[in-house]
Amino acid sequence: MMGRFSGKVALVTGASSGMGQATARMLADQGARVFTAQRGAAEHEALVADFTDPGAPEQVVNAVRKAAGQLDILINNAGVMREGTVEETTQDDWHLQLQVNLTAPFLLTRHAMPLLKQGRGAIVNVGSIEGLGSNPRHPAYCASKAGLHGLTRAVAVDHSPDGVRCNAVAPGWIDTGLNVDFIESMGDPEEFRRQIGRIHPVRRTGLPEEVARLICWLASDEASFVTGQIYTIDGGRTSQLSLP
Incomplete structure (x- = not known):
C-alpha cells in the first residue's frame, strides 16, 4: 500500500492542520507528489492561496x-x-462561507478538469454531516456543505464518462485543532468530552487520520467503481436517535 500513489500528483487545499494536513501526509507517504494550498505555511510543496479570492483557484491549478x-x-x-x-448572519458572512466552502471547490474542479481527464483522476470533496443535518446557528455552513454534496454528484454524473471520479466525505466531530481548542475553553473540558462521547455510539470523537484514510481510499484505484457518493464518517452519530 505504501506506493499506491507512486507517479501521481495531488493537490490538497487547507492542509496546514487537521484533516487536510493528515491527508497530505498520507498521500505523500504512499508515493504521491503533493501540493498544498492555503493562506498559511504548510508542508510539502506549499502554495499560498486565499480562497476568498475568486481568482485563487485558477492561480493554484496553473501553478501545479x-x-x-x-x-x-x-x-x-x-x-x-x-x-x-x-437573523444574525450578515450577507458578508453568508458570501464568505459560500465562497470558500462551495464556490472555490467548483472553480478548482473546473480549472483542474482538463488535467484530471488526462490522468483519469479522482476528486474528493470534504463535506460534513452538516450537509445532511444541522447544528444550531449554522445556516450558511449547512447550505454550503449541502451544496458541495450536490456538486459532488453532479461532477460524477458529468465526468465519470471522462474517467474522472468524484466523491465526498461527510465527517462528524473530528479532533482538529479548532475543536480541541473549543473543548479546552469549556469550564470542565473532561466532562464536556464525556458528553460529546455519549452522542457517538463508538463513545469518542474522530481523529483527522481516520478521515484521511477514507479520503485516500476514495482517491485510490481501490475505489475505481465508486463515484458520486457521500461517505459519512461520524462514529455512528447520525445513526443514533436521541433519548427523550
Missing part, C-alpha cells in the same frame, strides 16, 4: 500545471464556518 505538468488527485478540503441564525 507549471511545476508538475499533471494533476491526478484533487482534495477540496479548505473551509470556514461563522455562527449565527439567519
Whole structure:
C-alpha cells in the first residue's frame, strides 16, 4: 500500500492542520507528489492561496500545471464556518462561507478538469454531516456543505464518462485543532468530552487520520467503481436517535 500513489500528483487545499494536513501526509507517504494550498505555511510543496479570492483557484491549478505538468488527485478540503441564525448572519458572512466552502471547490474542479481527464483522476470533496443535518446557528455552513454534496454528484454524473471520479466525505466531530481548542475553553473540558462521547455510539470523537484514510481510499484505484457518493464518517452519530 505504501506506493499506491507512486507517479501521481495531488493537490490538497487547507492542509496546514487537521484533516487536510493528515491527508497530505498520507498521500505523500504512499508515493504521491503533493501540493498544498492555503493562506498559511504548510508542508510539502506549499502554495499560498486565499480562497476568498475568486481568482485563487485558477492561480493554484496553473501553478501545479507549471511545476508538475499533471494533476491526478484533487482534495477540496479548505473551509470556514461563522455562527449565527439567519437573523444574525450578515450577507458578508453568508458570501464568505459560500465562497470558500462551495464556490472555490467548483472553480478548482473546473480549472483542474482538463488535467484530471488526462490522468483519469479522482476528486474528493470534504463535506460534513452538516450537509445532511444541522447544528444550531449554522445556516450558511449547512447550505454550503449541502451544496458541495450536490456538486459532488453532479461532477460524477458529468465526468465519470471522462474517467474522472468524484466523491465526498461527510465527517462528524473530528479532533482538529479548532475543536480541541473549543473543548479546552469549556469550564470542565473532561466532562464536556464525556458528553460529546455519549452522542457517538463508538463513545469518542474522530481523529483527522481516520478521515484521511477514507479520503485516500476514495482517491485510490481501490475505489475505481465508486463515484458520486457521500461517505459519512461520524462514529455512528447520525445513526443514533436521541433519548427523550
